[in-house]
Amino acid sequence: MSALSTHVLEEIRALPPQFPDIRTAVMPALDLAQEELGYLTPEAMSEVAHALDLDPGYVEGVATFYTLFHTEPVGKHVLYMCTNISCKLRGADELLEHAMQQAGLKEQGTVSADGLFTVEAVECLGACEYAPMMRLDHAYHYDLTTERIDALIAERRSSPRSGEVAPKAPEGSAPTPRKRATKKKADA
Amino acid sequence: MPELRGTTKGPVLTRWFGTENLHTLDVYEGLGGYAAMRKALTTMTHEQLIDEVKASGLRGRGGADFSTGIKWSLMPKESAVPMHLVVNADESEPGSAKDRYLMENSPHMLLEGIGIAAFAIRSHQAWIYIRGEYDVPFRRLTDAIGEMRGKGYLGDKPFGADWPLDIRIFRGHGAYICGEEGALLESLEGKRAQPRAWKPPYPAQKGVWGRPTTVNNVETISTVPWIIENGAAAYAKFGTEKAKGTRMFTVSGHVQRPGNYEMEIGKTYRDLIEGLAGGALPGRKIKAWWPGGSSAPVMPGDLLDTTTDLDGIKDVANLKGHPIPPLNIGGRTFATMGGSGGVIVMDDRFCAVKAAHRLLQFYAHESCGKCTPCRVGGNWAVRAYEHILSGEGGQEDINILDRVQAGLQGGRCLCGLGDAAGWVIASSLTHFHKEYEEHALHNFCSAEKAAAVA
Ligand SMILES: Cc1cc2nc3c(=O)[nH]c(=O)nc-3n(C[C@H](O)[C@H](O)[C@H](O)COP(=O)(O)O)c2cc1C
Ligand code: SF4
C-alpha cells in the first residue's frame, strides 16, 4: 500500500516534461501530495522522490525549507493570521489570541479537538491596506474584528465541508496545498 | 472583490483602475490595452525597445532602483540556450501590497509588459514567480494567460510576428527570502531558496537553469506598456532628474485612508501620507514612518517633508535636527531609502521598541541561515529586545543591540536581508533612543501611558 494514490503518482510522473529541469517539478509534486493527504508524511515524500527519480533527502530538504509545506497534521481549516507590523499596529495580536480561543486552541500549529482548526501567526501577506487580515481557505479576509472572526469560525463549524476547493492550476504549476503550515524555522 | 483601496485613474499604472472588469482581456483591450505590445512586436526591434526603456529612465521597483533598460542591455544578443524573463511577484516585504494591487486589478497590464520585455531581451519564455499565498492574483493571471492564448497573443505568432512567446506561472511556497533574486532563481530550479553568491557570471549570463536571465519586479514590468505606447519622453516628464516616472506606494498602519497610491516621484512623503492617505488618525500624532517596507530605515514623524526622489531620500541632510544613525549601504552612510514603496505609519500611541522587536522577529525567522551574522545576530537581537521589554533589561541589552546592528551591516552578509535587519535596529535605536532607555533602565513605556490616558 503506498501513501499516495495511483492517480496522484501518475500526475506527479507527468510533471517533469513540463519544466526545463526535473527538480523544478519537486514543489508542484509536493503540492499534489499534500493536497491528497493534508500534510507530507515521510512515506509521501519518499514516494514523490521515487516518482521523480530524485534523492529522498533532497525532496525532504525542500519540503522542510518552505513554510507552506506541512510535515505535521493540521486542521481542516487553517487560519493564517498576519501579525506583522501593519497588522500589529491595527490590533493583530489581540485578534490572534481571540481566534485561538474561539477555535479551541492553546498552541499555534496544533489541531483543535474536532479536527477543524489550526491557527498560525504568519508574516506579512501583502494586503497591508486591509489590516488586520488573514488567509483562510484560499481567500483573504480583511478588516478583521473579533465579531468577523467569530462568524468565520461559526460558519465552518456549521458546515465542516465548506472549505473552498483549490483552483486547478495551469500546466505544471500545481495548486497550492489545501493545508499549510507556516511558522517553521528554515533549518540551515 | 473587496472595496478597492488606492488610486484609480492615476497618471500611468492606475490609469484604468476602477473600470469594471478591467481584469478581462476585452475590457483591457477596449481601453487601449495591447496596442503597445502590438507596436513592439510588429514595428520595433529588440534594440529599439531596450533603448526606449533606457531613455525613459525607468528604474526597478523591487527595491534596488537599478536602471531597467541597462539591465536588459546586459542580456546576450545571441545564445545557444533559451533565455528567460523572470518576473518577481513574490512581494513579501512587510508593508508592501502594491504588486498584489496591480496584478489583481490589471493582470493584462503585467502580461502585456511581459510580452514586450521578453521580446526586447530576445526571450521566448517568461516565468512569473508568484508567492503561494496570492490566490486571487494567481487566478486572475491564469485566466488572463488563457485569454491571451485564445486570442493568439501568446503562441507561435503573437500579433503575426515571427516570435513565439509563452508565459508560465510558478507558485512560491512561503519564505520571504524567495524575493531576493538569487534565492528566487534557486527556488524556481526546485531547490531550497538560498541566495547565490553573485560574482561573474551574473544572471544575464547564467541565471535560471544556467541560462541567461533577467529578473524584474511586477511594477517595473507593468510600467513598460505605457512607456512603449506613449514614448520614453512622455514618461520622463514625470519625476526628478534621475528618478523618472510615477511609482506605487502602499500606505498602511495609523492613517485614515490606507491604500495603494500612485504618485509622481519627487513629491514628498507628506503629499502621500497626509495628502493621499488622509494623515494621522483623529487626535493622534505620527511618531514614525518607514518609507519603503520594513527594510528601509525608520524615520521620525516630523520629517514628512522628505522627498520621494530615489537618490535624494538617501541624503543625511534630510535628518534635520536629528542624530544620524550608523547606517551603511555599500560603504556610504545614508538616511533611509525608497525601497519597495511600502510606507508604514505609526503614531504616538505605539511603542517604538515593540515595533522594532516585531520586525527583528521577522528577520530572524526569515534568515535562510547561510551567513553567521544574519543567522546568529537576528536571534541575538530578538533576545535582547525580549529582555528589554520584560522590564528586566539594562544598558547591557542596548549595547548588545548596538553591536549586533554593526555586525549585520557593511557587506558581512551575502544578501540584503542581513543589512536590512541591521538597519532596523540602528535606525530605531538612534531615533527612539529615549524609549529604549525608558524600557531598559526604568521599566516604563511612555507610548502605552499615552494610549491609556487617551
Ligand atoms: C531579502 C530580499 C527580499 C526581496 N524581495 C523582493 C520582492 O519580494 N519582490 C521584488 O520585486 N524584489 C525583491 N527583492 C529585490 C530583488 O532581489 C531584485 O532586485 C528585484 O526583483 C529586481 O527587479 P527590479 O530591477 O525590477 O526592481 C528583494 C531583495 C532582498 C535582498
Ligand atoms: S544575509 Fe541572511 S538571508 Fe541573506 S544569505 Fe545570509 S543568512 Fe541568508
Ligand code: FES
Ligand atoms: S503586515 Fe499584515 S498584510 Fe502586511
